[in-house]
């Protein structure tokens with residue numbers, strides 16, 4: 001008997017779709033509800049970061065870095081200023097680096113909260129999303145009292161910080177940690193271990209470790225596949241080598257190693273690890289002047305530098321070329337979301353449209369980061 | 373057998389986790405809400421809140437440091453030199469004001485609230501307030517003008533500065549011409565220090581016009597120094613209006629009203 | 643005296659008209675109240691407060707404002723839509739939900755139509771909704787709508803089986819398809835309710851019925867047809883204004899139908915839980931509605947707790963879990979009825 005031939009349909013998912021996490025457009029070729037192919041189309045949020053950077057002074061680029069991955073602004077700034085400092089060859093006070101790490105880790109939690117919450121939303125659970133945002137607000141409050149902004153901070157400057165920690169910050173941060181540990185447990189009860197959620201995400205979008213490495217995936221997407229790779233530990237920058245914490249990797253405990261549930265859960269566990277880092281950093285916070293090393297004029301010698309760091313989404317790197325003037329000759333951002341998104345066709349073939357949502361959500365992209 | 377086992381186990385687990393989730397939501401049904409009723413209740417804005425900028429024009433010396441630090445170029449400043457006979461007073465930090473600020477616009481539609489314009493200001497007169505509700509239907513209305521001069525005054529000041537400049541330029545041209553003549557006469561290669569740009573000496577007028585600040589300082593030095601003596605006395609007289617506390621945060625509370633009543637209509641007139 | 647209206651007005655035109663309008667008079671306020679409840683309950687479960695402004699007291703007038711807004715909105719019919727079907731679909735969906743009210747015994751003295759096939763009629767009429775949804779999905783000429791409609795059809799058809807089987811178990815115990823008779827069979831104290839009867843079989847039956855009814859009303863975790871994060875809005879993606887309001891209304895009307903049926907079948911319908919205390923025709927209305935509301939609350943509660951199933955998991959649940967359990971239940975209940983009466 002000849003095999004029944006069905007006609008394929010091309011379905012346009014996005015750029016205005018509730019769960020493409022921004023303005024991503026995915027061209028789906030579907031056979032009934034089964035995805036035959038998924039082709040991401042990007043560029044809807046392209047803001048010419050690299051071109052802008054050519055006509056800005058080094059300090060003025062920081063607000064633009066904020067906007068690359070708008071959910072991980074602090075991490076973006078952190079990588080960039082580390083690069084500029086390396087170019088300038090200056091040593092910042094230890095307190096500055098400690099505060100930067102605290103901020104970067106808080107930002108990582110905030111970013112993961114958005115990711116985890118919206119992931120719940122993608123799967124159809126609305127309530128965890130708002131719980132996550134409630135906790136994220138507390139972090140944003142901390143940021144706001146420190147630097148005055150809630151989303152795009154411009155807090156880390158080449159050579160220092162815009163402000164020192166405000167009085168009461170440490171207490172508030174500790175209060176948050178105290179509140180947040182049970183909140184994670186509650187999130188797990190409500191969402192992570194919920195049988196429906198597990199059934200929706202386990203064994204879906206399985207990403208084997210070798211494919212992940214071949215595609216240059218990084219961050220939770222890579223660690224979800226069981227690869228123990230975290231730049232904070234494998235190539236420590238800033239003061240990350242002073243803290244005691246673990247790299248969490250996917251375990252495949254609910255299904256196959258590298259499925260959506262693993263990628264999701266790595267983020268939840270990473271939040272706990274970030275809490276550990278923050279606690280230690282708060283305990284050992286050195287004294288010092290955060291403005292001490294800020295140069296009057298940022299004018300690095302001719303040269304180039306490549307810095308990489310671990311943003312909430314993976315390996316975020318900047319390649320900065322200086323021609324000796326006040327403006328960089330070139331700033332190139334290596335965005336983690338971009339590489340991670342390239343995995344999409346690979347891991348979505350053969351799943352259902354509903355799984356597509358789960359897969360896009362689990363890869364956790366920010367379109368600002370993809371398009372820059 | 374084991375598949376039957378997992379079948380029942382899965383059903384059991386399904387029910388149990390659903391009940392767990394229901395317990396969580398039920399608990400939250402009775403926990404107080406964390407949200408607030410926004411226009412009625414407000415979150416306190418921390419001291420460092422970065423919202424709308426305010427410029428205290430009494431202290432602004434028109435140095436354009438803020439405009440140069442801005443990454444998006446949303447600050448437009450134009451200045452006109454004051455005449456030697458005019459007294460602009462001093463800023464609260466004790467700096468002498470020499471320039472009439474004839475235009476000081478900040479386009480808040482472009483501003484990204486990065487705060488980079490705040491630290492470079494030598495007199496701490498540009499700062500961020502806690503006003504964040506200033507939406508408009510018309511984008512042009514977001515272009516705020518902060519100058520204290522009326523448009524006529526500003527035009528007049530510009531004119532007068534131009535005239536003064538021309539005069540100075542003419543004087544200078546005459547002097548330069550004289551100097552050039554002298555130089556030609558003596559056949560001496562050494563140039564006077566006041567002339568930074570020797571090749572331009574034969575046609576002096578254009579080289580002077582675009583660089584207004586440094587050259588004429590010497591000529592003005594005498595009248596200026598005589599004026600600076602006054603403000604010590606006049607400062608006390610005009611202090612209720614002129615002297616502003618320099619600390620930005622204390623000002624934040626009263627700044628909004630000032631802005632709404634005074635500058636907004638001006639901004640729309642632009 | 644099963645219907646006091648036809649009793650007084652006669653079973654002629656006027657009597658029928660009035661008694662058919664009464665459910666409508668109930669549905670509209672009920673839908674508003676249910677929407678408001680949903681807004682408020684979901685809000686408080688999520689540490690929010692929900693609408694607080696419209697109508698001053700806890701935003702009670704919010705649904706009213708929403709409906710007014712929907713009525714005022716422009717009625718958009720996509721250019722490429724199949725016009726006739728597109729217009730007909732929301733009406734059909736609503737009729738399906740509305741017609742079911744005819745056989746719901748609100749009180750011993752009021753049931754729209756006291757037919758002896760009551761529960762059978764409700765099951766049959768509810769199935770009409772599928773046609774409406776399919777029509778909506780097809781006529782919108784939108785891929786997302788079509789996918790949503792196809793999912794709905796599959797879902798509703800497959801969940802009718804466990805829910806009918808569950809109903810059958812009760813019918814066996816009560817010995818009647820007439821909902822008034824089923825209510826009457828549970829009179830007295832609350833331990834006479836069928837939920838507690840033939841323990842635990844009828845209780846399991848109730849769970850099965852309740853889950854299946856969630857699926858039939860497209861409520862979470864079975865809101866796959868309109869899964870907003872996957873299908874944008876499913877079959878009503880293209881609808882706006884009043885036509886959208888009809889779908890919305892039908893959903894809430896349906897919610898109450900299944901809740902009322904569950905209350906009648908398992909919780910004694912219009913019977914007072916405390917014997918003769920507060921019983922009677924007027925209190926009957928109160929009891930039925932409040933029992934229904936409790937079940938509606940549980941529906942809302944579940945919706946704001948659970949994630950959504952996937953299409954194939956939904957089918958798995960229906961065919962491999964609920965249906966076999968329902969069959970076993972019927973067998974056990976039947977055996978019980980035969981052996982012990």
Ligand code: SF4
Pocket residue numbers: 425441442443444445446447478482483484485486487488489490
């Ligand atoms: S806050 Fe930033 S964008 Fe706004 S005027 Fe100041 S420097 Fe420019």
Ligand code: SF4
Pocket residue numbers: 427431432433434435436437438439449492493494495496497498
């Ligand atoms: S930096 Fe300060 S003094 Fe200079 S122009 Fe700007 S506001 Fe005026």
